[in-house]
Amino acid sequence: MSSTWLPPEEYAATLPKATVFGSVFFTDEDDRPVHLHAVYSPEHPWQWPGGTAEPGERPWDTAVRETAEETGLMVPGPPRLLAAVFGLPGAAWPFATSGLVFDGGRLSDRQLADITLAPDEHDEVRVLPLEDWRGLMPERDFARLAAVVEARRTGVAAYFDTWDWDV
Template structure:
């Protein structure tokens, strides 16, 4: 007996009726979307509150709070960048295997063009740990999800809520402009 032939789901149409023209690779690459990559880490204290850092004077987001993190350096992968940024910004070391808890696509960040943020679960910071801030930041606090509404945040509260839920639930939050996929008006 022959196996059943799969049937298409819905209508399938060719994207173009013109003959396919192939570009040389160097030209084709120039036509592809370009995006900056950044990584952030969700660190929690034993009570489950997340570590937030306040951007200091002279920083683009001065006076706002966000997770430790930043842009990838050339040749870095997102987890390596996340660990480096935590060390530079807090003096804390994050080890172990990477656990991705969120991805956020932002179409434009202050004129940079698209940015893809990778968020990792950094685990729990012990009571004895001492945060040592970089010159980029002038404050830090461990904050519960229920305390976020009163803070000036760099991004949406819903981003941090989704990341905390993903970390606790063992899932990954897919975000667009800082909002969960369905809240961002994305179909599918």
């Protein structure tokens, strides 16, 4: 660490860079997790509605916007945080990833049936008991899902910091 102060723009250039995301976790009325099948990500095929923040956008606003775009669902507020997720950069992506997972609540059968997917992003909605997701996704995706389910159950937000790009 240097004892010399740098101008803000020079100091900022030395700091780690990160993308920010917001997503929404839903279950059905029996507390079975809801996921969307991504057409663009064979590495992470099952996802929650959400995405990367646009410039000037906060994670909650991102989660609400992306959920509406991807499913047609309007997420009621106020936001209820379930998890903070962090991953280090890697060879495939040069930025860290930092995001928040919000609780979208329980969806009725009618709400699930009314989901309208954005076909350029997702091609299926699936609702399964927690354990049934294990074989459908990478282990770290399942570990993140289990942490979010536990956060919802206990009311204590999860901190999931192993979402690194290089595993």
